[in-house]
Amino acid sequence: MNRPVPHPTRHLLMIVAGFALWALAFVLLYGTQATGCKAGWHLVEMGPANLLRLVLALLFLLHLGAMLALVRYLRRQVVPMAGPVRFLNRVALFSAWAAIASTLFTFVWLFWLSPCQ
Amino acid sequence: MSDTLSPIRLHKQLDAIWGNGKGLERLAAVNHTVIGRRFMITALVFFLIGGVLAMLIRSQLASAQSPFMDADLYAQVFTMHGTIMMFLFAIPMFEGFAIYLLPKLLGARDMAFPRLSAYGYWCYLFGGSMLVVAMLAGVAPDGGWFMYTPLSSRPYSPGINADFWLLGITFVEISALSAAVEIVVSILKLRAPGMSLERMPIFAWYMLVVAGMMLLGFPPLILGSILLELERAFDLPFFDPTRGGDPLLWQHLFWLFGHPEVYIIFLPAAGAVSTILPVFAGRPLAGYRAVVIAVIAMAFLSFGLWVHHMFTVGIPHLALGFFSAASALVAVPTAVQFFAWLATLSHGRPRFSIPMLHIFGFFFTFVIGGLTGVMLAMVPFDQQAHDTHFVVAHLHYVLVGGFLFPMLAATYYWLPHLTGRMAVFPLAKPAFWLFFIGFNLSFLPMHLTGLRGMPRRVHSVLPEWGLETLNLISSGAAFIMTMGVALYLIDFFLLARFGRIFRRNPWRAGTLEWAMATPAPSYAFASLPAVTERADRLDADRLGGELAAGRGYLGFTRHGWMETLGVEMLTGRPQQLILLPRQTYLPLWTALATGLFFVLMLAKLYWFTPLALLLVLALFMGWARQTGLREDKGLLPVGRGIDLPPHGECEAAPSPMAMALTLTANATLYGSLLFGGLFLWVSAPGWPPPGTPQPMMAAVGIALLGLVIAPLAGAQAVTGIESGKAGRWLWLVAGAQGLALVALAMLLAQWAPDRTGHALAAICFIILCYVTLHCLMGLVFALYGRWRIATGHVSARRNLDLRLGLQWQCYTAGAGLLGLTFIHALPWLASLGGMA
Numbered sequence: 001m002n003r004p005v006p007h008p009t010r011h012l013l014m015i016v017a018g019f020a021l022w023a024l025a026f027v028l029l030y031g032t033q034a035t036g037c038k039a040g041w042h043l044v045e046m047g048p049a050n051l052l053r054l055v056l057a058l059l060f061l062l063h064l065g066a067m068l069a070l071v072r073y074l075r076r077q078v079v080p081m082a083g084p085v086r087f088l089n090r091v092a093l094f095s096a097w098a099a100i101a102s103t104l105f106t107f108v109w110l111f112w113l114s115p116c117q
Numbered sequence: 118m119s120d121t122l123s124p125i126r127l128h129k130q131l132d133a134i135w136g137n138g139k140g141l142e143r144l145a146a147v148n149h150t151v152i153g154r155r156f157m158i159t160a161l162v163f164f165l166i167g168g169v170l171a172m173l174i175r176s177q178l179a180s181a182q183s184p185f186m187d188a189d190l191y192a193q194v195f196t197m198h199g200t201i202m203m204f205l206f207a208i209p210m211f212e213g214f215a216i217y218l219l220p221k222l223l224g225a226r227d228m229a230f231p232r233l234s235a236y237g238y239w240c241y242l243f244g245g246s247m248l249v250v251a252m253l254a255g256v257a258p259d260g261g262w263f264m265y266t267p268l269s270s271r272p273y274s275p276g277i278n279a280d281f282w283l284l285g286i287t288f289v290e291i292s293a294l295s296a297a298v299e300i301v302v303s304i305l306k307l308r309a310p311g312m313s314l315e316r317m318p319i320f321a322w323y324m325l326v327v328a329g330m331m332l333l334g335f336p337p338l339i340l341g342s343i344l345l346e347l348e349r350a351f352d353l354p355f356f357d358p359t360r361g362g363d364p365l366l367w368q369h370l371f372w373l374f375g376h377p378e379v380y381i382i383f384l385p386a387a388g389a390v391s392t393i394l395p396v397f398a399g400r401p402l403a404g405y406r407a408v409v410i411a412v413i414a415m416a417f418l419s420f421g422l423w424v425h426h427m428f429t430v431g432i433p434h435l436a437l438g439f440f441s442a443a444s445a446l447v448a449v450p451t452a453v454q455f456f457a458w459l460a461t462l463s464h465g466r467p468r469f470s471i472p473m474l475h476i477f478g479f480f481f482t483f484v485i486g487g488l489t490g491v492m493l494a495m496v497p498f499d500q501q502a503h504d505t506h507f508v509v510a511h512l513h514y515v516l517v518g519g520f521l522f523p524m525l526a527a528t529y530y531w532l533p534h535l536t537g538r539m540a541v542f543p544l545a546k547p548a549f550w551l552f553f554i555g556f557n558l559s560f561l562p563m564h565l566t567g568l569r570g571m572p573r574r575v576h577s578v579l580p581e582w583g584l585e586t587l588n589l590i591s592s593g594a595a596f597i598m599t600m601g602v603a604l605y606l607i608d609f610f611l612l613a614r615f616g617r618i619f620r621r622n623p624w625r626a627g628t629l630e631w632a633m634a635t636p637a638p639s640y641a642f643a644s645l646p647a648v649t650e651r652a653d654r655l656d657a658d659r660l661g662g663e664l665a666a667g668r669g670y671l672g673f674t675r676h677g678w679m680e681t682l683g684v685e686m687l688t689g690r691p692q693q694l695i696l697l698p699r700q701t702y703l704p705l706w707t708a709l710a711t712g713l714f715f716v717l718m719l720a721k722l723y724w725f726t727p728l729a730l731l732l733v734l735a736l737f738m739g740w741a742r743q744t745g746l747r748e749d750k751g752l753l754p755v756g757r758g759i760d761l762p763p764h765g766e767c768e769a770a771p772s773p774m775a776m777a778l779t780l781t782a783n784a785t786l787y788g789s790l791l792f793g794g795l796f797l798w799v800s801a802p803g804w805p806p807p808g809t810p811q812p813m814m815a816a817v818g819i820a821l822l823g824l825v826i827a828p829l830a831g832a833q834a835v836t837g838i839e840s841g842k843a844g845r846w847l848w849l850v851a852g853a854q855g856l857a858l859v860a861l862a863m864l865l866a867q868w869a870p871d872r873t874g875h876a877l878a879a880i881c882f883i884i885l886c887y888v889t890l891h892c893l894m895g896l897v898f899a900l901y902g903r904w905r906i907a908t909g910h911v912s913a914r915r916n917l918d919l920r921l922g923l924q925w926q927c928y929t930a931g932a933g934l935l936g937l938t939f940i941h942a943l944p945w946l947a948s949l950g951g952m953a
Contacts, residue, residue, distance in 0.1 A: 019413060022417060029439065106443050
């Protein structure tokens with residue numbers, strides 16, 4: 001039998017952490033876009049962009065940062081050479097990378113598409 | 118408990134405990150093999166009904182301006198076809214498949230909550246029957262399977278048709294949610310000792326992810342159905358744009374469920390392919406870990422596509438970009454699975470067989486459906502093809518390719534397990550080719566008719582469209598497909614009745630379900646295996662003999678208990694002895710009482726519905742009477758030198774996890790409701806309303822006090838069992854909830870007069886109703902805890918009842934705080950509405 005693992009729930013939740021951040025980014029960016037349009041943030045010019053695009057960009061970068069932090073945390077985790085903890089750690093790590101790629105591909109449009117038309 | 122038994126004696130002893138009765142006693146069955154089989158057979162019956170409706174549709178469209186059906190009847194027929202195929206066939210079919218198969222694949226004797234499986238089945242049967250009865254009575258739903266408002270709202274659908282859909286589907290979805298909870302807990306807790314997560318059969322990973330998706334995907338639909346029924350029954354204007362509502366809110370709620378639903382249907386079928394294909398390739402699945410990651414990715418991405426059904430409703434470019442990108446992106450994890458299957462085949466020595474023939478059908482058809490899906494993900498193309506027969510072709514290629522062909526492969530693969538017989542008549546091949554050719558000839562031309570502008574859901578093809586030939590081909594081919602279905606049915610019957618009896622493991626598979634006698638005995642495994650490698654590489658023949666001889670865990674009987682093992686969810690280390698409930702009629706009675714509630718709603722006898730709900734509650738209390746021990750048992754031997762506590766004395770018992778999952782689904786519903794309020798604020802016309810009540814601060818304060826005290830006192834009750842103070846703390850919980858209820862009643866009275874005037878008041882009113890209902894249940898949990906203490910079911914070790922109550926009180930406090938904040942925040946946000 002394998003040795004007991006101290007935090008089974010945490011290890012299990014880690015495998016969805018990357019995509020959970022992607023989902024959170026989705027909800028926040030879509031919600032902010034709609035709310036910003038309602039509030040007229042897109043009409044507030046701020047240099048080459050407008051307030052809404054800046055807020056969206058900030059949210060996007062924050063999520064990317066959080067995902068990179070997750071990858072860093074998973075890479076630094078001390079895990080056994082084999083067994084379920086290692087398996088889950090690898091799944092969590094590659095899922096997180098996939099989530100980062102998904103985040104870039106899904107939301108990169110916020111830098112140039114019109115937010116309110 | 119006896120020490121050594123012959124396999125036959127062990128079988129007799131176990132069957133006496135686990136076996137189902139004869140005659141009417143069959144209705145008391147809770148066994149997963151029986152319930153799974155019932156789900157599948159019932160789903161097959163609904164499939165045949167849906168198939169007949171499809172033939173009616175194709176008959177109508179076979180010629181221009183056909184007088185076969187009038188528009189009203191045609192609307193009922195296509196609505197019922199879609200509704201039956203999606204809600205009454207596809208989902209219940211894989212639920213039954215999973216309920217039948219999962220314990221056997223995982224090395225357990227049953228699912229975690231057998232009575233819940235049975236209750237889910239009865240809800241499904243009764244809810245589905247309601248819809249079919251409506252169809253036979255000529256009052257079937259007729260607004261399309263997605264029931265868009267305002268068409269389905271009272272002014273445009275004044276009859277009872279839409280109510281049948283809203284209430285019937287909600288009734289059926291109880292079974293989906295109960296199955297989801299059951300599946301997650303069973304996979305994580307009820308596995309064979311040693312089966313750590315990385316050793317699980319890949320099908321279990323698929324089902325774990327799918328069940329998680331169901332927990333998050335179905336609540337928005339249930340909420341949408343409740344809101345629309347409330348609008349139709351009580352005039353609360355959630356979707357009425359003249360009173361601050363918005364029909365698009367329905368589309369959001371529906372597709373928040375509806376798009377993940379496609380993947381909820383596809384993934385179990387893909388799981389079956391990932392299980393079957395390696396067996397015939399003669400090597401384990403390539404890229405097991407990559408497939409797990411792909412399935413997780415697919416699950417999440419599928420929740421980010423819902424608006425691609427709404428590309429034409431007028432959404433800003435940026436939002437279109439998000440949803441279009443996510444829609445295209447989901448092809449990537451799908452492709453990962455395809456490459457894993459191809460790699461498995463290319464590295465193995467494939468054997469040809471009937472299941473493999475159907476897997477070929479799946480590859481061919483699903484790839485076409487997937488590619489047209491990527492086309493539809495592109496906004497400019499979708500805007501051209503939206504609501505045309507191109508979409509009809511696409512969705513049928515996806516669903517028939519992604520579900521029906523794999524399920525046929527699964528049927529031919531596991532029918533020997535269900536029946537104990539192998540096919541001897543060569544009917545499967547002609548059935549396949551008739552079905553395959555008929556399907557492609559029928560649906561491939563629809564891409565063309567769609568691109569040439571033929572709209573969906575119209576009952577009459579006009580001659581000037583020039584589409585008669587293509588439609589005639591589609592209709593004729595649909596009948597070829599039907600002949601294929603008829604041949605399949607004959608083949609299944611011949612196999613079950615006259616097939617060749619085999620001894621064990623006819624496909625030389627390495628999974629545990631073949632390490633048992635077939636058809637499966639009621640107890641599944643005479644003793645439970647110890648798994649030491651990945652559970653798709655096992656020697657099922659050798660294991661089968663050993664387990665039947667009782668040389669695994671629990672190879673004996675004790676006190677007439679129905680026993681299986683619970684394991685630590687990561688490592689598979691044995692952790693607890695799970696005692697399952699015996700056969701009972703209670704799930705049937707409870708489902709009947711639940712059905713009574715829906716029938717009363719349908720009959721508009723609203724004042725009687727609380728009586729039905731009380732009856733449901735009382736019957737659920739009856740379930741509790743049959744559950745739990747009245748004394749601490751300590752450690753009990755489970756075989757192979759290991760002693761474990763019964764689950765009631767174990768910290769990691771299955772029920773707290775089930776409660777957490779239920780509350781997660783509940784929170785999703787609540788979150789969708791709050792989203793609905795915010796969506797209306799942002800998008801609906803007629804905001805802000807002219808006047809909004811300011812919530813009474815005194816009532817809010819009292820409600821908050823009660824909501825906060827209840828979980829604090831509940832926690833004290835759990836820790837105070839040993840000192841004998843738990844009962845008193847539970848009285849405090851009940852008092853606190855009572856206090857909150859009084860305050861909430863005052864707030865409800867304040868908001869009630871405005872609830873039909875504007876959507877804002879309606880949303881706030883419903884949020885208050887939601888919190889009130891939870892407080893009421895919190896009160897019930899407190900009184901239930903008192904009752905369990907009084908009947909001796911609670912001790913310092915056996916504290917599950919109080920812990921479950923505490924989970925509820927904590928959730929209620931959180932939901933209450935959020936809700937009371939929201940009813941302040943929404944009117945304030947509404948007052949900012951004119952900023953832009």
